[in-house]
Amino acid sequence: MMMRHDQWCEVQIDRVMPGNSMKTSLQMASCLNLSRQRKLALKAMAVAATMWLLPVHSSIAATGNESTVEDGSVFGQYLAGRFARSIGDTTSASRYYSQVLKRDPDNSDILTRAFLLMLADGRIEDATILAHKIAEVSQRSSLASQVIAVERIAGGDYVGAVDLLRKASRSRMNALIVPLVEAWAQVGVGEGDESLRTLDFLKKKNGYTLFRTYHTALINDFLDRAEQAESAYLETIKAQEGGSLRVVEAYGIFLERKGRHEDAVNLYRGFLEREPDNILILTALARAGSKEPVTPLLVEAKDGVAEAFYGIAGGLLQENARDSALIYARLALALKPDMPVALTLVGGIMEGDERFEPANELYTRIEKGSPYGWNAQLRMASNLDEMDQLPAAVKLLRRLEKERPDRIDPLVELGDIFRSREKYKASADAYDRAIRRLGDLQEQHWTLLYSRAIAYERSNEWSKAEPDFLQALDLKPEQPLVLNYLGYSWIDRGEHLERARKMVEKAVELRPTDGYIVDSLGWALYCLGEYDGAVKQLERAVSLRPEDPIINDHLGDALWRVGRELEASFQWRRALALEPEPDTVPKIKEKILKGLAPIVKRSTSELPEGGDGN
Template sequence: AALIAEMGHRPKLAREHFTKANSTTSLNQRIVLAFGKFEERQGNPGRARELYNNYLKRVRHPLITNAVRNIGLKKPEPLISTAREGLAEAFYDIATQLSVGSVSDLSVLYIRMALYLRPEFPLAQLLLADVHERHKKPLKAIASYNKVPESSPLRLEADVQAALNLDEIGESARAQRLLKRIIARYPRELRPVEALANMLRGRKKYKEAIPYYTRAIRLVGKPETRHWAFFYSRGICYERTGQWPKAEKDLLKALELSPERPVVLNYLGYSWVERRRNLKKAMGMIRLAVNLRPNDGYIIDSLGWAHYRLGEWSEAVKKLERAVELQPEDPIINDHLGDAYWRAGRRLEARFQWSHALAFKPEPENLILIRKKLEAGLPPLEGRRKANRSPSKIR
């Protein structure tokens, strides 16, 4: 209604409709962008900037960021200027509503109608790619991302998402090269740096990931609550490469930024237990993580394994049995329960659990250890092997 009113040269009515729409859906990027551009055309750049900045405080979006940059440089075009574009916008809005849930297949029809009416419609291409991703069709998603025009502010996000899809289909080297080219082209943009850092960490290239997390942290400047994951992820990489003091510092920083983040509480608490440091505080942190995520098998596994490391066999068994209930096909958790059974004197159950762990395809280094335990059991306590140092599965 607001767009139609503006096209009919009724700015007062248009502002009323924009204000009402924005008050009910303040996080709708399309409404904020249309309202902001309207205010700019009406000679109110300050009001436009306020609308954009209020949105960006909660959600980062390249179209809004680009709009802020362009305030005062030129008079912005309306979101739609013809009936054809208006119909395309309507189809896109319907597709957006349908794209989530069981009717997402139907959304493709509306997206394609929108693109037929308005071929240069980057948001529609991104939505089509997103639907393909949710239907596990990465090649089709990549094709849609590649159709976003080079001149569009959305091209950066399209390229990053294309790289993530390449990684998903096993083209990790190609994906990393693409992200490095994007970083070189947009050296001040955080998104591709974060994507590459996470990709490298996901591929267990911890040493290579560290400088990209460091670059991301530098780009952030003064970290806010939402930046906790950069410190947490870099802390993991430091810990996995044997740089514990740096890891501890980063994990503490992540906890400072987000004090009740279960994965951080779990990782730091468990790491302290492993090192026999701050034991009372460490166990409290792991228990808090469990309270925050009572049905997370990986975190409950960490609590059980912490009890195991402290020699509390019966409590370890209780917690690890619960973890296996929640994550029955995880090889590490099954292996941990087998170890706890053995120390508790339940040898047959231990071997049964280790056999289960083998069936779920553990990592090669764990595979060798489990096979040895099946043959000879665990050594006496004074010769106990070093525990697996992964506090919980990283997601």
């Protein structure tokens, strides 16, 4: 079967572009298609709000008028706060809980919830007030102590921060967080040797090795201990098998500042072998090659604390602990408001919660001329499209296209946006311009050819689509998505049937748990008249993707052809209940009433009746 939205999302994983890892994670998050669930939840909240006499807005998000939050009962505001938090609207949630706290100031549970939500929303000053209240009630709140330590560090009181952190709990996650923050606070005091001894506490757990070696490198670098710094940088890079983007950036800046530009160039080139189009490293490579001056990664000791919080947030996000990741990224920004990596991380979490406008507000804080600013503007364009502001998104991408004629990212984003809106000719044109900019295509560019091929195919320009599919396979011979799409297309057209079948079978072999690809094989067998085999594959596809209406519809057709008519009717009804595309509904209803007509005549070039026409 043709690739639907879910499979299109998968191709983004392999697309190599600047900030690839962030873009990948954001696109995969958007591919989860949470919008329908969110809309249903908002409708449910509207009913609940009416029951509890709450103010109901077109969105739970606050309008900026605090008085609207003050309306309604305490219990209603509590429910509204819980709901707002459940959909990621920390702004509204923190405001609702703040109002509940005003009416019930001695409620420790509400105090804690309001504190956490204020942190998540970036209301650090308000959260700090609550942190002091929590600390008065209980000395066991490690996060409250950390927030108070941030307050002291931001104010230059490193001594006070060290005193506080020495008394803080080091259990569980605090066994990582407290030593990192304390070590940098000690640097601020002027106790460099003591700070490194504090980091040795992290040796107690193997999982903290990278944090220990990286911050050992940063502290020695900050203290201008070049030999010790380099040793720790290299240890970190070796442990990471080449180094993460952030570590390579930090070590590269260290080398450039020491006048070792050739070593920096070699470091950057090594990274680009893995991510050839990474704009941050490409920019660094050009800077090192021309021996331009470079700003240190960390200028003050508090920058080191911000770096620690950012690293912790990134680690938590990898473990899908999004709420905690958001809090620690906010603490990083409390100390370093213009920190681009932290702004990007918070913006990404907001995008995952479909809070596109606040995400864009964060992205505007990143310097446009920087590599991080470039990626931020690409994300802004995507978010504008998500907010149904297509003209603004296109205008921004057109501007970026002109600004950097050496980059393909704006054109790829433009092609993706047009494709998602079924503007296939415009999509193909954008991908075409991107491919022309590249010149010689490398292995990682198979995704561009694949994307353009799909746009051509959906525009009924098969003569252009087929060569792109084939060239994509030349670049990536066993790419299952390409094998699946081209193989099924050939079967659908009655062309190259033997080769096409082998291609789809190979795709299933490579991706045996991909319900959509298994469905393609099942439907291909159906089209070839091998109904028993089709039923077997389609039943497996339905077990892998039970929520998909098209796969259920396909299984119904196959079951009818093997004489299992009652089961076929059940599958068609199930497909109808799963809300298929509107143009397929009449066909499915007719099959429920009449079944499938008998096959009078078929040949290898004539496909049987049934399916959805895709």
